[in-house]
Amino acid sequence: MKIGILLKEGPYNHQASDTAYKFAEAAIKKGHTIDAVFLYNDGVGNVTKMMDPPQDDRNIAARWDALSKQHGVEILACIAASKRRGINDDVIIEGGTITGLGTLTDIAIRNDRLITFGD
Template sequence: MNIGILLKEGPYNHQAADTAYKFAEAAIAKGHKVDAIFLYNDGVINATKLGDPPQDDRNIAARWTELNQKHGVEVLACIAASKRRGINDDVMIDGAEITGLGTLTDIAIRNDRLLTFGD
C-alpha cells in the first residue's frame, strides 16, 4: 500500500510528530511505501534545523532526514505556512523542501491512503 502523511503539529508541543514518525517507521517495516510527509501549519517546524534538543531527548528533525535518506520519503513543507513562521530554504533539514498546497493534492491522488496527524 502507498501512503501519504499530513502532519499539522510542531515537533515538541504535541504527540502528533512522534506518532506520525512511528507510524511511518512501522508501515515501512511491514512492506508499505510511505511516499511523502506533507507538513502544514505548525508542522513545518518539524523540518527546520533551528531546533537543538538536549542529548537525552529525541531529535525529531533528524528522524525526518533519516526517513528521507534511508527510504526515499519526501519531506515537504507548505510554503504559506513556512513563510508565516519565517522559515525558508536556508533553515530546512537535508532532504526537505518547501512547496505549495497543490503538492498535498498530488500526494492524496497518487497514494492509496492519506493519513492526518494533528488537530
C-alpha cells in the first residue's frame, strides 16, 4: 500500500511527531511504501536543522532526514507555513523540500491512504 502522511504539529510539544515517525517506520517494516510526509502548520518545525536537542533526547529533524535518505521518502514543508515561522531553504534538513500546498493534493491523489497526525 502507498501511504502519504500529513503532520500538523511541531516537534517536542505534541506526540504527533513521534507517532507519525513511528508509524512510518512500522509501515515500511511491514512492506508498505511511505511516499511522502507533508508538514503543515507547526509541523514545518520538524525539519529545521537549527534544533539542537540535549544529548539524551531524540533529534526529530535527524529522524526525518534519515527516513528520507534511507527509504526515499519525500519530506515536504508547506511554503506558507514555513515563511510564517522563518523557515527557509537555508535551515531545512538536507532531505527536505519546501513546496506549495498543491503538493498535498497530489499526495492525496497518488496514494492509497493519507494519514493525518495532529490537530
